[in-house]
Amino acid sequence: MKKIILARSIGWYINFLSYIxxxxxxxxxxxxxxxxxxxxxxxxxxxxVLRRAQRETLLFTDGGRFESYIWxxxxxxxxxxxxxxxxxxxxxxxxxxxxQTGKTIVALDAPAHGLSDGLExxxxxxxxxxxxxxKKYRPVAxxxxxxGGIAILYHHFLHKNTGVEKMILLGAPSDLRVLVDxxxxxxxxxxxxxxxxxxxFKERFGIDVxxxxxxxxxxxxxxxxxxxxxxxxxxxxYAESKKLAAGWGLASSITTRGLGHSMHDExxxxxxxxxxxx
Numbered sequence: 001m002k003k004i005i006l007a008r009s010i011g012w013y014i015n016f017l018s019y020i021x022x023x024x025x026x027x028x029x030x031x032x033x034x035x036x037x038x039x040x041x042x043x044x045x046x047x048x049v050l051r052r053a054q055r056e057t058l059l060f061t062d063g064g065r066f067e068s069y070i071w072x073x074x075x076x077x078x079x080x081x082x083x084x085x086x087x088x089x090x091x092x093x094x095x096x097x098x099x100q101t102g103k104t105i106v107a108l109d110a111p112a113h114g115l116s117d118g119l120e121x122x123x124x125x126x127x128x129x130x131x132x133x134x135k136k137y138r139p140v141a142x143x144x145x146x147x148g149g150i151a152i153l154y155h156h157f158l159h160k161n162t163g164v165e166k167m168i169l170l171g172a173p174s175d176l177r178v179l180v181d182x183x184x185x186x187x188x189x190x191x192x193x194x195x196x197x198x199x200x201f202k203e204r205f206g207i208d209v210x211x212x213x214x215x216x217x218x219x220x221x222x223x224x225x226x227x228x229x230x231x232x233x234x235x236x237x238y239a240e241s242k243k244l245a246a247g248w249g250l251a252s253s254i255t256t257r258g259l260g261h262s263m264h265d266e267x268x269x270x271x272x273x274x275x276x277x278x
Contacts, residue, residue, distance in 0.1 A: 011187030018193040026196045033183055033197070034120045039085040039113040046115075047089040053107075058132050066109055066116035066129050068137075071095065073104040078276065079139035080107040081130060083146025083171075084121065087114035090145065097269035101276050106137050110148070123147065123212075124205050127155040134162050141166040141276055145263065146236060147173065150214055153244070157217035167225040168272055169251075170263045173236045174214035174243035176207070214240070218247030225251040226275055228268060235261035 010032060017025035041047075053069035060066070069088050078098055082090045088107035091098075098105050109116040111125050118125075130142075130152060142164055144152040149172025156167065173179060184194050201207045225248060229241035238255075245253050259265050 007186050008188050011189050011193075014187065014193050015190045018190070018196055022196055025193055026200045029187075029189070029193060029197045030200055031120075032187070033180075034122055036085045036112055036121055039087050039110075041087055041089075041109070041114045043115065047092065049092040049095065050089050058129070058136060060128060060132065064111070064117045066111055067114055068109075068133060069107045071099060071105040073099065074102050076103040077137045077139040078103050078105050078141045078143065079130075079133060079137060080105065081126075081142060081144040081148035081152055082107070082110060082113070083144075083148045085113070086110075086145070089114075093264050094269050094272075097266075097273045098276070100273055103140075103276070104137075106133065106139065108133055121147075122205070123151050123154055124207070126151040127158060130155045131159055134159075134164065138163055140164065141168070143168040143170065143272070144172060145170040146261065150174065150217075153214050153217045153221070153248075154212075156223075157220050160220075165223055166276060167221070167223060167251075168275070169225065169227045169241075169244065171229055171233055171236050171261050172214065172227070172240065172244060174240040176201075176209050176212035178237075178240065180209055213247075214244045215247035218244055218249075218251070221248050221250065223250065226254055226272065227251045228254040228256065228263060228272075230256045230259040230261070230263060232258055233261045 014025050014029050050069050053071050056068045057065050058068055080091050082088060087109050091107050110121060111129060112118040112121045142152045149169035152167055198209045201209055227241050227244050229238050231238050245251060256265060256268060
């Protein structure tokens with residue numbers, strides 16, 4: 001209840017500012033939309049699974065840094081992309097199954113997450129990090145959870161012929177429109193404040209909220225994949241997976257029950273390992 005009251009109070013203030021100071025209203029609205037509240041890690045308090053990995057810091061063209069973790073195997077690489085308010089340690093339970101493939105496993109900390117720089121998270125920035133990592137590690141497969149899933153699909157929409165042969169999306173959203181509408185509903189944003197936020201996406205990223213869609217991106221994907229989603233997911237609606245599947249014709253769908261948004265399950269891991277091959 002306290003969180004709802006706080007969100008509505010912030011929304012009221014943004015609605016008020018949208019009339020007297022639209023620039024400040026938009027900045028505040030985007031800040032709360034893009035700034036994760038958790039998921040950061042401290043160097044001296046890394047989870048054990050990350051302490052066991054080799055580490056490498058990669059650089060954006062503007063000098064920003066993001067962290068990668070490497071569990072060595074053969075010359076083939078699987079790249080793991082986590083979601084919102086998480087970090088590379090979220091793969092701890094799946095890692096042993098993936099290592100049975102014999103492949104090298106690499107996981108990233110997203111911008112503003114884990115040990116990576118920044119306070120702001122957005123899919124275009126994440127896609128840039130993914131592109132840098134792909135050029136560095138040359139993975140044959142990508143696995144993305146939640147926002148990490150739509151980020152790898154968006155990356156593939158932008159960059160073809162990367163050498164990636166397979167992609168797996170776990171509990172991934174499809175439409176930016178749904179995310180923006182859910183956010184606006186949570187804060188109680190009025191139409192004026194909503195339009196200002198959507199204009200900001202267009203002005204800064206060249207993104208039309210209604211066109212930023214996994215269904216649209218999937219039509220460009222010419223590699224095999226898996227779209228896995230749980231019917232009981234209360235974070236990203238199961239219907240989002242149907243949109244993704246309708247666009248990405250070469251992907252197989254896996255429906256689970258009772259896993260929620262985390263998608264942690266031994267049977268699912270096994271199916272993923274078999275799909276990736278060993």
